[in-house]
Amino acid sequence: MITQSSPWQNRVRRLGVFLLVWGVAALFLIPFLWMVSSSLKPNYQIFATPPQWIPNPPQWQNYTEALTMLPFGRYVVNTAIITIAVIFGHLLSCTLIAYAFARLRAPGRDTLFIVVLATMMLPYPVTMVPLYVLFNWLDWINTFLPLTVPAFFGSAFYIFLLRQFFMTVPRDLEDAARIDGANTLQIIFRIMTPLALPAMVTVAIFSFQAAWNDFLAPLIYLQQPDLYTVTLGLQFFRSTFTTNWAYLMAASLATSLPMILLFFVAQRYFIEGISLGGMKG
Amino acid sequence: MFLKSRAARRETLTFYLLISPWIVGFLFFTLGPVLVSLGISFTRWNLLTPPVPIGLRNYTRMLDDRLFWQSLSVTFRYTLLYVPSELVGGLLLALLMNRNIKGIRADRTSYYLPTVISGVAFVVVWMWLFQPEVGLINATLSRFGIQGPRWLADPRTALFALWMMSLWGLGRNAIIFLAGLKGIPKELYEAAAMDGAGMWQGFRHVTLPMLTPTIFFVLVLSLIATLQTFTSAFVATNGGPLDSTLFYVLYLYRKAFQEFQMGYAAALAWVLFIVILLLTILVVRSGQWWVYYEGERES
Amino acid sequence: MPSIVVTATPTVRPEGAIAVLRAGTGDSGEGLTPHFKIIEQFEAANPDIQVQLEPVGSGDYYARILTQIAAGDPPDLLQIGDDAVPRFVDAGAFIALDDYITGGEHPLDTSIYLPGVLEPGRWNGKQYLLPKDFSPLAVYYNKKLFDEAGVPYPQDGWTWQEFLDTAKQLTKTDAAGKVTQWGVQLPGPWTTGFEYWVSAAGGKLISEDGSTFTGYMDSPEVQEAVQFYADLYNKEKVAPLPADMNSFGGGNTEFENGTAAMRIFGRWPQAGLRQNPNIDLGVVGMPVGKQRANVLFWGGFGISALSQDKEATWRFLRDYTGIEGAETWKDWALPTVKEVADSSGLSTDPIEGVWLNELNYLAPRAYVSTPYWGETADPALRRVLETVILDPQANVAELLKTAAQDAQSALEELP
Numbered sequence: 001m002i003t004q005s006s007p008w009q010n011r012v013r014r015l016g017v018f019l020l021v022w023g024v025a026a027l028f029l030i031p032f033l034w035m036v037s038s039s040l041k042p043n044y045q046i047f048a049t050p051p052q053w054i055p056n057p058p059q060w061q062n063y064t065e066a067l068t069m070l071p072f073g074r075y076v077v078n079t080a081i082i083t084i085a086v087i088f089g090h091l092l093s094c095t096l097i098a099y100a101f102a103r104l105r106a107p108g109r110d111t112l113f114i115v116v117l118a119t120m121m122l123p124y125p126v127t128m129v130p131l132y133v134l135f136n137w138l139d140w141i142n143t144f145l146p147l148t149v150p151a152f153f154g155s156a157f158y159i160f161l162l163r164q165f166f167m168t169v170p171r172d173l174e175d176a177a178r179i180d181g182a183n184t185l186q187i188i189f190r191i192m193t194p195l196a197l198p199a200m201v202t203v204a205i206f207s208f209q210a211a212w213n214d215f216l217a218p219l220i221y222l223q224q225p226d227l228y229t230v231t232l233g234l235q236f237f238r239s240t241f242t243t244n245w246a247y248l249m250a251a252s253l254a255t256s257l258p259m260i261l262l263f264f265v266a267q268r269y270f271i272e273g274i275s276l277g278g279m280k281g
Numbered sequence: 282m283f284l285k286s287r288a289a290r291r292e293t294l295t296f297y298l299l300i301s302p303w304i305v306g307f308l309f310f311t312l313g314p315v316l317v318s319l320g321i322s323f324t325r326w327n328l329l330t331p332p333v334p335i336g337l338r339n340y341t342r343m344l345d346d347r348l349f350w351q352s353l354s355v356t357f358r359y360t361l362l363y364v365p366s367e368l369v370g371g372l373l374l375a376l377l378m379n380r381n382i383k384g385i386r387a388d389r390t391s392y393y394l395p396t397v398i399s400g401v402a403f404v405v406v407w408m409w410l411f412q413p414e415v416g417l418i419n420a421t422l423s424r425f426g427i428q429g430p431r432w433l434a435d436p437r438t439a440l441f442a443l444w445m446m447s448l449w450g451l452g453r454n455a456i457i458f459l460a461g462l463k464g465i466p467k468e469l470y471e472a473a474a475m476d477g478a479g480m481w482q483g484f485r486h487v488t489l490p491m492l493t494p495t496i497f498f499v500l501v502l503s504l505i506a507t508l509q510t511f512t513s514a515f516v517a518t519n520g521g522p523l524d525s526t527l528f529y530v531l532y533l534y535r536k537a538f539q540e541f542q543m544g545y546a547a548a549l550a551w552v553l554f555i556v557i558l559l560l561t562i563l564v565v566r567s568g569q570w571w572v573y574y575e576g577e578r579e580s
Numbered sequence: 581m582p583s584i585v586v587t588a589t590p591t592v593r594p595e596g597a598i599a600v601l602r603a604g605t606g607d608s609g610e611g612l613t614p615h616f617k618i619i620e621q622f623e624a625a626n627p628d629i630q631v632q633l634e635p636v637g638s639g640d641y642y643a644r645i646l647t648q649i650a651a652g653d654p655p656d657l658l659q660i661g662d663d664a665v666p667r668f669v670d671a672g673a674f675i676a677l678d679d680y681i682t683g684g685e686h687p688l689d690t691s692i693y694l695p696g697v698l699e700p701g702r703w704n705g706k707q708y709l710l711p712k713d714f715s716p717l718a719v720y721y722n723k724k725l726f727d728e729a730g731v732p733y734p735q736d737g738w739t740w741q742e743f744l745d746t747a748k749q750l751t752k753t754d755a756a757g758k759v760t761q762w763g764v765q766l767p768g769p770w771t772t773g774f775e776y777w778v779s780a781a782g783g784k785l786i787s788e789d790g791s792t793f794t795g796y797m798d799s800p801e802v803q804e805a806v807q808f809y810a811d812l813y814n815k816e817k818v819a820p821l822p823a824d825m826n827s828f829g830g831g832n833t834e835f836e837n838g839t840a841a842m843r844i845f846g847r848w849p850q851a852g853l854r855q856n857p858n859i860d861l862g863v864v865g866m867p868v869g870k871q872r873a874n875v876l877f878w879g880g881f882g883i884s885a886l887s888q889d890k891e892a893t894w895r896f897l898r899d900y901t902g903i904e905g906a907e908t909w910k911d912w913a914l915p916t917v918k919e920v921a922d923s924s925g926l927s928t929d930p931i932e933g934v935w936l937n938e939l940n941y942l943a944p945r946a947y948v949s950t951p952y953w954g955e956t957a958d959p960a961l962r963r964v965l966e967t968v969i970l971d972p973q974a975n976v977a978e979l980l981k982t983a984a985q986d987a988q989s990a991l992e993e994l995p
Contacts, residue, residue: 014382021377022384025391031449032394034417035406044856047833049415069609096299102576105289106296114562116303119311120505121557122318123530125537126550128643129321129328130314132651141653153306157502161457164494167574168464184295198460205456213399219644223602223634223655231399235637236608238401241848244609245405252402259397264390328650329671408831412823415833433824434831436970522769522825522966538643540955541667543650 039063039249046245059246066247067254070233071226076255079212079229082147086211087204089151090158094203097154098162099188103174113163120156124216132220146221147214151207158203165199166192201269209259230255322547328537332544339548349549351524352532355440359528360507362444367503368496371454378455379462389459393452404516407446408433433518436525443513443526454499461495462488493572501564508557529553599892600630602655603900604645606879608637614912621908622899629892649673649886656887657897659712662700662878663772666951669703674882676706680894688898696942697916700878709880710901713913715846716874716938717776719743719867720853723860725750725761725841734842734864736937740780740808743867747818750841762840763818765832766809769825769965771958772875772945773844774809779943780869781805785957790950793957793991797984798977801870806976808869810968825966835859846877847914847935863934865941873943952994957987 033053038046039062040055067073100106101113135146169192177191193200218229234255237248297304322339326332343349378389395403410417411432419429432442469487478486511530514520520527520535529549537546605615612635619631634655636644642664648654660668668674681688690698693711701709719734726733731749734742747763754760767773778785783801786793796802812819820840823831834840838858844866853861866874881901883893899905906917914935915921926932947953960983968974 017380018382021380021382021388024374024377025388028395028449028452029391030417031406031410032391032398034410035398035402038406038409042855043852044836044858046409047412047415047837049420049837049839051415051417051420093302097303100296100299104292104296104299106293109296112300114558114565115307117501117505117561117565118554118558119307120502121509121561122315122554123509123511123533123550125530125534125643126318126321126543126547127314129543129647129650130317131310132647132653133317134310134313136651136653150306150310152302153310154300154303159303160498160502164498165460165464167576168491168494169576171576184299196464198463202456202460206453209397213397215400216640219636219640220647224632225635232637234399234401235640236612236635238637239606239608239611239848241846242852243405247609248402248405252399256397256399260390260394263393263397264386267386267389327667327671328646329668329673408824412831412833414820414823415837416823431821433826434822517826518824519826521962522970523963534643538646541646541671542955 035249036253039246039253041246043244043246062246062250063254066237066244066251069247070236072230072233072251072255074226075228075230075233078144078227079231080258082144082218082229083208083211085144085148086151087207089148089153090155090203090207091200093152093154094158094162095188095193095200098159099166099184099192101159102163102166116154116156116159128216128220135221141221142224142227143221144227147211147217151211155207158207161203161206162196162199165196169195197269201266205263205266208262212259318547319551321544322551324544326543327541328543329541335544339545340552342545343548343552348524348527348532352527352529355525355527356508356510356529359440359444359510360504362441363447363507363510364500364503366444366448367451367454367507368499370448370451371499372458372492372496374451374455375458375462378459392455395449396453400512401516403450404446404513407442407449408517411442411446434522436521436523439518439522439525443517446513446517447510454503457499458492458495461492465491490573491575494574497564497568497572501561504560504564505557508553508560596628598628598630599889600632601657601889601893601896602632602634603657603659603881603896604634604636604641604648604655605659606636606641606661607659608635611912614908618900618905618908621904622896625899626895629896631896649884652886654884654886656884656889656893657881657900658884659879659881660709662876662880662945663947663954665700665709665880666703666947667954669708669882670951672885674708675885675887675890676708677710677883677894677897678706680898681707684894686895686898688902692903692917692919694916694918694921694936694939696876696939697878699942700876700945700948701880701882709882710897711916712879712881712901712905713909714876714878714916715848715914716876716935716942717773717844717846717866718934718938719764719864720835720843720845720850721862721864722835722838722841722858723862724838724858726862729841733862734867736865736934737872738864738867740867740869744812744816744818747812747842748816751818759817759820760839762820762834764812764842764844765835765840766812766819766844768822768831769962769969771961771965772877773846774805774961774965775875775943775945776866776873777805777809777869778802779873779875780866780871781808782870785946785961786949786953788949791991793960793987794984797957797961797987798980803976803980805869806964806968806980809965810972810974810976813969814972822969825969850931861931863931865934865938872941874938874941875945876939876942950991952991956990956994957983960984960987960990 037053037055040058040060042059045052045055101109135141140146173191174187177187182190213231215231218232222228222232234248234251237244237251321332323334323336324332325335374392378392413419413429413431413434422429430438433439465488469491470483473483473487509530510528511534514526514528514531515534518526520531533546533549536542536549607615615633619633623630645654645658681690697711697714698707701707701711721734723733729750731746734746750761751759751763752761775785778801781801781804783799783805784796785802786796813821820832820834835843836856836858853859881897883890883897887893901916903917903920906915906920909915910920910924910926914932915924915926921927921936927936946957964979964983967979968976
């Protein structure tokens, strides 16, 4: 961007932006830090008045005790298996489907697209029972199949997301490739997906998170404790009448670390972004 | 003419070939259960004994159901509050995330952090912050001599408190907007700057139009998801106090699994489905007037 | 749609085959340890049976087992809470256990149980579930705060008036009129806990035949109970207002912080309270109104009507909820078996003895009269409690009248 301000004005503006960015970040961080602080307190200190930020003394053992009270290692492995399968399934299927909706003209396309969206509109509690009957009939209960196989058949959210991004990619790039003899699959994987990389990464991140934090589906389909996922494990710190707050917070934080790391790494792809000009040139 | 229609037929074929996984999945995993749930909505079913057909009674019953109307009203009021704030807030956050300053990676991560916390812990933290006597929010306010409201314990503020809680998860949409921002070719800004456009004009004439596909996506998705809000109310308020946070899907869940009225719950679900579908079609139709797709531009 | 077929004929298992049973529980966390322990002991003693525990934490347990039952695939053994018993049993989800208890190869002597703990598992004169654990209500008190204020500790058999006086004496305000210490922390608009106040005031919420709320929910006795409870919050101001209206116990934490002298609740948080350095814990029975009363919260196990091997399930259930099980449960919750409570010294323990003694004063809970309590009167009563807590000007008599009518029409309009 071309600016004609003096270096001094420039510095003030930069400082302003810096303060704004971090001020807002602080708002988002405070509840999170409170969570961290609570995870290191004995239960009776969590609600002390006035609120205490620094646990005294910090109960590091909350983490080890919370994570060893239940076989969280096992839960993490189970969840990771499901998550990886789901991400793979979504990226593969949704890319193809989204491309078709974004670029190809066919009778019935727009109606079908509404149907795709409509699959997100029926509240889950009422399809839970028939779905269970279906998976039970397939003999898929107590396997990861009900949690992973559907991902390979696309999911409305990601189809829609990718469609939106594919539609912003200029057609001339695609036309040029077609003239060079590229077929549809080559166009999708050589042209569209690299250009929509931020969107692909977004799909991966969201898909990871949705699978990692999914609660209702594992609750219903996984009955053997050795198949349980992290979210089912976290639920065990709450019972009807009491909750082990500190353990719940410690285990929640510890098990969300993979997502935090993934995001920290994946954002490289946002920062770099895509320069269409570079591709065109 | 013949050639053209052959090409068109080829395109149609490719289209259906590419979306075939979705069609198979839809027929197999979605359509069956959906139709069954429609069937259930015409029955009385306590989940424990076989369902009894009762025709349209579940649907007519809603008209006199005070809590049905209450839950509809709660859900609509919340949607009107939340969807716009999610759009504007998400976009503003994305613009902040898009700055090139020192520590931006940590900064972006901090916006995003709350969204990785799993549902229950997320809500529980906010329940603490909202505690009227010992909670962090009111404790901070009281330092400035302000007596904070009773938040979740007061029917006048509970829905608003849930709204504040949900804004903490804004980072999610900000990511989508950020992906949209990153997809805007830099040359467009350069061209605009060359024409003497300032920051605001750049935003109005380049960023906003180029971002309309993303805005459209977030709007539709936010509408569909917000009308089905469940977890925050399920954990934090269970619909109270005095039904002030009785969201539609929470009411539906209560009917299904706490009051053993699966038939009525299914009917409620289908009514909501129709409402969401109509609203979505409305928004999608409106899209042709304001959504700009670079790829659709005739070159 | 799958339907439930109630059969009494147990499947015949081939000689030498191992039966694998599934047991569903809503317990969680540390609470699972005794389950695993009992299962381990049982499997060692019964090599022909294996038990797989299927635990689900917190409130989603019912959604899961209802889905499983609806799909015809529930665990053999199901744990449910007291208030769900009429509903599940009424719909035929469990088999009656009487034939197994009295006859068969493995009878069970039901006289081993403490008073009142079998009743919640009974419906229409038959026993469907056996008790796992339970808790009545009691008053926790913090001896430190009593000592500081020079107030004598509450004694068993104290009255509502004495309770109120004690709470007043322990409520302290600073110069600005702000309360710095509360007399008692109450469990907010918790309807099931509130049934204690109704019973102690000599009232009833529902007619015995389960058909009528009007004339019961709005009776003078219930009015008195609601008024007394509401006054503790708004008139006497001896109780902090609920921090939220959802959590059991109102989400308050004053007792844990050492800023409330007493707390009315069940035994569930007791282990944490004992470790809390802010508290020197004492427990005393619920105060006596027009009559002495208490209410029982209870979890029990029953055999699913869909179980494929009811005989084996019974053998496990008998252990799980009998003397063998109680020997393990006693380290985690109150044991249900009298002999175990006595031999472990719990009956004479200054704290645990209080809980056990309260079993002698149990009043029947309202839901035993109708399977539809949860969707008719419970929300109506809840609305009354929320209103009187939030609004000091609320007219209790009017509110209860409306609530009774609402509950009545909800009951009559049930689909």
